[in-house]
Amino acid sequence: MEKEEIDGLIDTPKELVEAVTELTPEIPAYVYDIEPEDHKAVKDLNYRPWRDVQVATGITDAQGNMTYREEKKDVHRIPSNTQKQITEWAVRMALSGGIEIEAYVREGNATDETMLAMLKKTWEDNKIDYIAQKIDKLKKNYTQCLVVWYSEALEPGDEFWADISPNSRFKMRCSIFSPEDGDIIIPIYDQYKKMIGCARKYTVKVDKKDIKKMDLFLADKYIIYAEAEGGWKIEDTKPITYGKANFVYHGQKRPQYADVLPKIERVEEVDSDTADENQQSAFPILAATGEITASAGGGTKNTRKTFMMAEGGDLKYVEAKGSQQSAKDERENLRRDIYDETNTPQISMEQIKGSSNIPGVAIEMMFLPATNQAKSDQQGDLGMEWQRHLNFLKSAMAVINVGVKASVSMAVKPKFKIELPRNLTEEYNRIISLVAAGLMSVRTAIAKLGIVDNIDEEIIAIEKEVAARAALAPRVTPPVTE
Template sequence: MEQQELETLISNFEELKKKVVATKPAFDFDKISKQYDVSGHAVMNETLRPKKKVETDDGASFVDVARLPVPFQKKIVQLAAAFLCGNPIQLVANPESEIEKSLVGILTKTWDDNKLDYDSKGILKLMMKETEVAELWYTEPVDGEYWKGTFNQGSNFRLRMKILANSLGDKLYPVYNNAGDMIAFGRGYFLPEGDKKIEHFDLYTDKATIKGKKTDAGWETTPETNMIGKIPVIYYNQDAVEWADVQQLIERYETSISNHGDTNDYFGSPIVFVEGEVTGFAKKGEQGKVLQGENGAKAEYLSWDQSPESVKLEQTNLRSLILDFSDTPDISIEKMQSLGTFSGIALKMLFLGAHLKASDKEEVFGKGIQRRINFLKAANAIINLKLKPSLTLSVKPKFTYYLPSNEKEMIDLLTSAVGTGRPILSQKTAVGLNPLVQNADDEQKQIDQEKKDAQEGLNDLMQ
């Protein structure tokens, strides 16, 4: 949709809503929700995995089969989000003037007060498990104390953020022009009024926000001017859910271990078999099971010695394929214990796949974070017009991929680098890199003071 068509349709909200909704391809949210939630997995569906008909002394009956869903989808999403956003996203800038430093300070305060270090990770999880999510920014009035001591002192507003997602009751409709630029964003949702749920549809553009409410007489709209000049919505999306490539492997794995569970229920304990005509049958899960035969029949134990190796091999292969092709590291206690002690380089190699995946994900998610930063810059310059000269300052997000650290190895390396002989690293730099140090400047001052005190003590002894 082009800008001119959008502006023409604004006068007819019903037609506008239809056009906006039609711009988005069909989206089966229920399907991917069932894949993520173990209660919706195929092995839990009695149509796909029906109960088993068995013959007992009382005649035929149906007993439930083993249903063992495995939350691989959740594990894939959680670990992928942890590797990309497990460490807080840093704002990288090189402010020179006082006003630029003030802008960075205000961005940091806005970031912290909205708890974006936590919400960024949550937004990433929603994108990976639902393929789309958005954040809606709006202004909120504050008292005079909120901005006290900052460049915004005296301002009466601050920025707040709300997460929009299908799982939270929102329908998301980004509108793009032929160049691929988002020119508007639609949000559909329902709000309770009395004993009814009323349909709402809001449209956000760089010029205005149009809030629509459906009534018996049609759509009732309330337009609001957008003073910021940017669409107040940051939209994140990806083509498919994070586990899409391994979904069939997961379903096969769940079927395999569920079938194995059924086999164990029937053959896990020995069965006394009476040779001859069978007159009675055992029930699934019954301990000390007996099959009865005619008089004079020969009795013997039937037992299943071990699971076929082919079943075990299939399950092992499936689990390995699921983790490998989703670039999900196996960090179970058993796996890590079997690997022994690792050096820093070995740990990096172990998590190489997860880090490469995080790098790919950053290309998508990082663009949204950059748009967020640009929006916050523009919005704060409206809250405080004195900040406008600082808008040319480049502020970039920096992601630090999660990696378990070997603190002893790092300290030994730093000690060697600043040691006797020909050092290759200054003590100040080494202190800053020390993983045990919280504040490098304070730590260096303390080191210098201790050196001074030690020298003074030595001088006193020599006198």
């Protein structure tokens, strides 16, 4: 859809809404069933129907044979949370280290320093390190998420900017929209795949009536359309004064677990079938050969149940000889493939039992597939999405404080960090060895250890302790030579 086409339809709401709606991305229905209790193995009775069972009535027919009636009995329904695990791991690997703002402040440029301080204050105030994970999780499950930035006036006496930009009276906030809350997000691209706008369709309740609405975000304006009795109409139009569109679209083509979903569903089916089978055959069955003429006991704590058999009769337990190996092997293969094919670490307490001091290189190798995927994400769509946030916020800061307008050209980018489990003993010993060998300064060592807040104070404390120990050490008098 071209910008000229949008401009030509803006004043004809019905045609515009219809044209934009045709661009709605297709979202698989199963993404709304992410919770285990909503999985097909649990809710879909066509997928796992109730089974027919024959129940004895206690009444015999004319020939003395027991009669039976047919009843419906539910089957076992064992879901897993594998989809959530895959999504959680992907998000945590890419974003658990937070997103820092890396800026190239030009030497002697005071406005660059102010711009960077304003960006960091906005970043911190909006808790980006936390909401970034929420946004990415929504994207990786629902394939899309929309973040909209807007300005908010400061309350009288609110010194939000303090010494950074004391005369500024606005700050930036952001809202998050996704299919999780019933929103339909529609990105709008031109023929060159450049995003020229984005729409959000949703429903609100007004006077106990559901009203359909559509917000259209463009580079220079934000328009709200509402459906009324006479059709769609423009409810409100607001200009965008930042020089850039105030939205960032986070999207991907498929849910994070889409490739392995059939295997996950098969694991749930195998687990459910195994539970059904165990219900029938896991406990021993007492089989009689011949006629039982009498039975006694079993009614008290210390009495065994006894049976009297007719001549030639016998009693024995019939029980399954182990599990079905083919089903066990299939499940193990499926679980391994699911985690391997999605680069998801499969680490359980059972697997790491007895491994209290895993070398650092072994930890890195264990997480290598997940680390590579996270780096690919950070250097791809994830990095570009957060670069767009920073580009927009630079323009917004220049509106809030016109004094930093010259610093809109300052280069900034998001900086990601991947957090892995650490072998602290190994790291500390390596740092201590480097200091002892004179290959690392005490200051650098303290910084790398990361266990103190103020390095300068720690160095002063160390020097005082060294001097105190030296003062208490016995003086060695050199021998007198004649």
